[in-house]
Amino acid sequence: MNGICPKHVDSVITFVLGGPGSGKGTQCARIVETFGFKHLSAGDLLRKEVVSATEYGTMILDTIREGKIVPSAVTVKLILREMESSDNHKFLIDGFPRSEENRIAFERITGSEPDFVLFFDCPEEEMVKRVLSRNQGRIDDNIDTIKKRLKVFEALNLPVVDHYERRGKLHRINAVGTEDEIFEQVRPVFAACEQTAA
Numbered sequence: 446m447n448g449i450c451p452k453h454v455d456s457v458i459t460f461v462l463g464g465p466g467s468g469k470g471t472q473c474a475r476i477v478e479t480f481g482f483k484h485l486s487a488g489d490l491l492r493k494e495v496v497s498a499t500e501y502g503t504m505i506l507d508t509i510r511e512g513k514i515v516p517s518a519v520t521v522k523l524i525l526r527e528m529e530s531s532d533n534h535k536f537l538i539d540g541f542p543r544s545e546e547n548r549i550a551f552e553r554i555t556g557s558e559p560d561f562v563l564f565f566d567c568p569e570e571e572m573v574k575r576v577l578s579r580n581q582g583r584i585d586d587n588i589d590t591i592k593k594r595l596k597v598f599e600a601l602n603l604p605v606v607d608h609y610e611r612r613g614k615l616h617r618i619n620a621v622g623t624e625d626e627i628f629e630q631v632r633p634v635f636a637a638c639e640q641t642a643a
C-alpha cells in the first residue's frame with residue numbers, strides 16, 4: 446500500500462472501483478461513518494435521473510437495463526454538480542470511472558485526478574451470488590443483465606484499474622470475506638491519509 450495522500454489538504458478525491466456486487470456501496474458506507482467522506486454513487490445519481498424523469502431519464506434507464514455505460518458527459522455532470530454543492534471536500538466516487546472514456550472525461554472536465562483509487566477484487570461467482578440476493582428491486586439485478594455487466598466490467602472497467610495501478614495510485618482490496626474483514630484492509634488506506642492531511 447503506497448498510501449498516496451491528498452496533494453491539496455482541503456480536498457480528497459477517491460475513486461471506488463470493482464465489479465457489480467463486489468461490495469463498493471457497503472464499504473463506502475463504512476468509510477463514510479469512520480472517516481467522514483461524502484459518498485457519491487454514480488449509479489445512484491443515474492437512477493435518481495430516471496426516477497425524476499429528466500431529459501436523460503429514458504436513455505439512462507435503457508442503458509442500465511442493458512448493463513452498458515451511460516455517456517460520460519452525463520455522468521460527469523451529475524458528479525460535478527454534487528461535488529460543487531457539497532461543503533464536504535472529501536469525496537468517495539463510487540462506481541466511477543467505469544471506462545477509459547469516463548476517466549478521460551472526468552480529467553478533462555474537472556482538471557482533477559484522484560488522490561488514490563480503491564479496487565474491490567472479487568471472483569465473478571461471488572459477485573453474481575451477491576447481486577442476485579441484493580433485493581433492492583433494481584432492474585439490472587437479474588441473471589441476464591448481470592452477465593452483460595460482467596462483460597462490460599472485463600472489457601471497459603479493468604483497463605481503468607490497470608491505468609491507476611501503473612500510476613501507483615491503486616489499492617487492490619481482496620473483496621472476499623466478511624464486511625469487517627474487508628474493511629480492515631480499507632481502514633489503513635484512509636488512516637494514512639488522515640495522518641498526512643492533519
Ligand SMILES: Nc1ncnc2c1ncn2[C@@H]1O[C@H](COP(=O)(O)OP(=O)(O)O)[C@@H](O)[C@H]1O
Nearest residue numbers: 465466467468469470471575578579622623624
Ligand atoms: N463481504 C460481503 N459478503 C457478503 N455479502 C456482501 C458483502 N459485502 C456486501 N455484500 C452484499 O452484497 C450485495 C452487493 O453489495 P454492494 O455494496 O451493493 O456492492 P456494489 O456496490 O459493488 O454492487 C449487497 O446485498 C450487500 O449487502
Ligand SMILES: Nc1ccn([C@@H]2O[C@H](COP(=O)(O)OP(=O)(O)O)[C@@H](O)[C@H]2O)c(=O)n1
Nearest residue numbers: 465466487488509512513514515540541543
Ligand atoms: N460510471 C457509471 C456508473 C454506473 N453506470 C450505470 O449504472 C449501472 C449501475 O451502477 P452501480 O454502480 O449502481 O452498480 P453496482 O456496481 O453497485 O451493482 C451500471 O451497470 C451502468 O449501467 C454507468 O453507466 N456509468
Ligand SMILES: [Mg+2]
Nearest residue numbers: 469470488540
Ligand atoms: Mg453499488
